[in-house]
Amino acid sequence: MTSLKLMMSIRKYVKRFFILCSLCLGFIVVIPKKTANAWGFYGHQRINRMAVFTLPPEMITFYKKHIEFITNHAVDPDKRRYSLEEEAARHYIDIDHYDPQAFREVPIFWSKAVEKYTEDTLKTYGILPWHIEKHYNSLVNAFKDESLDKILRYSAELGHYIADAHVPLHTTENYNGQLTNQRGIHGFWESRIPELKAEDYDYFVGRASYIDSPIKFAWKMVYDSHLAVDSVLTFEAILNKNFPSDQKYVYENRGNALIKTYSEEYVNRYNLMIKGQVERRMRESIHMIGCMWYTAWINSGKPDLNHLGAQEISDSLKSVIQKEEDLYLLHKNKHVKGHED
Numbered sequence: 195m196t197s198l199k200l201m202m203s204i205r206k207y208v209k210r211f212f213i214l215c216s217l218c219l220g221f222i223v224v225i226p227k228k229t230a231n232a233w234g235f236y237g238h239q240r241i242n243r244m245a246v247f248t249l250p251p252e253m254i255t256f257y258k259k260h261i262e263f264i265t266n267h268a269v270d271p272d273k274r275r276y277s278l279e280e281e282a283a284r285h286y287i288d289i290d291h292y293d294p295q296a297f298r299e300v301p302i303f304w305s306k307a308v309e310k311y312t313e314d315t316l317k318t319y320g321i322l323p324w325h326i327e328k329h330y331n332s333l334v335n336a337f338k339d340e341s342l343d344k345i346l347r348y349s350a351e352l353g354h355y356i357a358d359a360h361v362p363l364h365t366t367e368n369y370n371g372q373l374t375n376q377r378g379i380h381g382f383w384e385s386r387i388p389e390l391k392a393e394d395y396d397y398f399v400g401r402a403s404y405i406d407s408p409i410k411f412a413w414k415m416v417y418d419s420h421l422a423v424d425s426v427l428t429f430e431a432i433l434n435k436n437f438p439s440d441q442k443y444v445y446e447n448r449g450n451a452l453i454k455t456y457s458e459e460y461v462n463r464y465n466l467m468i469k470g471q472v473e474r475r476m477r478e479s480i481h482m483i484g485c486m487w488y489t490a491w492i493n494s495g496k497p498d499l500n501h502l503g504a505q506e507i508s509d510s511l512k513s514v515i516q517k518e519e520d521l522y523l524l525h526k527n528k529h530v531k532g533h534e535d
């Protein structure tokens with residue numbers, strides 16, 4: 195890679211990091227005057243929570259006991275972006291960077307993909323499906339070790355990455371509509387629509403089932419999401435053209451912050467056009483998370499989780515999580531302050 199190319203890819207990476215951070219933290223669009231809202235967090239937490247109810251009897255008692263951990267820590271990977279440089283690339287894959295036929299071209303296995311493109315290139319354009327597999331394997335080992343800390347942490351975080359893979363705009367270079375003059379669409383789709391609609395969604399997705407190849411399923415999530423990119427963007431462009439521009443946005447008070455966001459009417463019209471696509475992807479996420487947890491448990495030899503029932507998470511895990519939280523709050527406040535200056 196030439197030094198100019200390297201500089202460009204670093205700039206792109208850093209810029210994307212900040213955009214994704216602010217989106218996931220709920221700066222829906224524009225004026226992040228003070229603190230952010232947690233609507234992006236809300237979706238992840240709801241998805242992890244509902245996934246617990248897909249589990250079979252041998253697992254559900256354990257997961258229900260720890261449902262607050264599984265829910266609250268659904269968002270740890272997004273928070274960790276502030277303390278771990280390599281975290282950002284785990285949340286997306288710009289599959290359209292590679293080729294129009296990318297799904298045929300990009301090897302599904304990490305080692306083959308590294309051979310073909312180099313690790314640097316893969317990390318520049320995102321490693322989401324491979325990271326899902328890696329986290330899945332960590333969960334299998336956690337079950338084998340019968341480690342309560344690891345089972346809970348990897349379950350919660352695997353849920354996060356699987357949910358990200360179900361968001362169409364996590365699979366494209368045009369992740370915030372910046373290439374098609376639709377800036378803000380990322381937060382519109384994954385935060386604003388669930389914020390207004392998710393209470394009415396049907397979360398009954400059936401029982402988790404065994405899947406024979408987690409990496410192939412991770413790629414299927416990305417493939418299905420990417421197929422939806424066109425409709426996500428096209429319908430918004432059509433609506434934007436036909437909707438009164440002075441009614442597209444509203445200003446809302448969130449705590450001490452004044453936020454410019456998409457109006458309810460705009461959300462309703464778009465939601466009709468995409469025929470419940472956000473709800474469908476959310477339901478798929480819930481089901482796939484259940485399937486991955488269940489498959490990891492089966493493939494680890496079905497350990498008896500009731501043995502772990504009496505334990506609580508360790509102080510050392512609590513302190514790791516607290517450190518990440520502290521760094522997240524520190525950087526969040528700095529970032530927000532930066533906007534105010």
Ligand SMILES: [Zn+2]
Pocket residue numbers: 218271272285354358
């Ligand atoms: Zn994420």
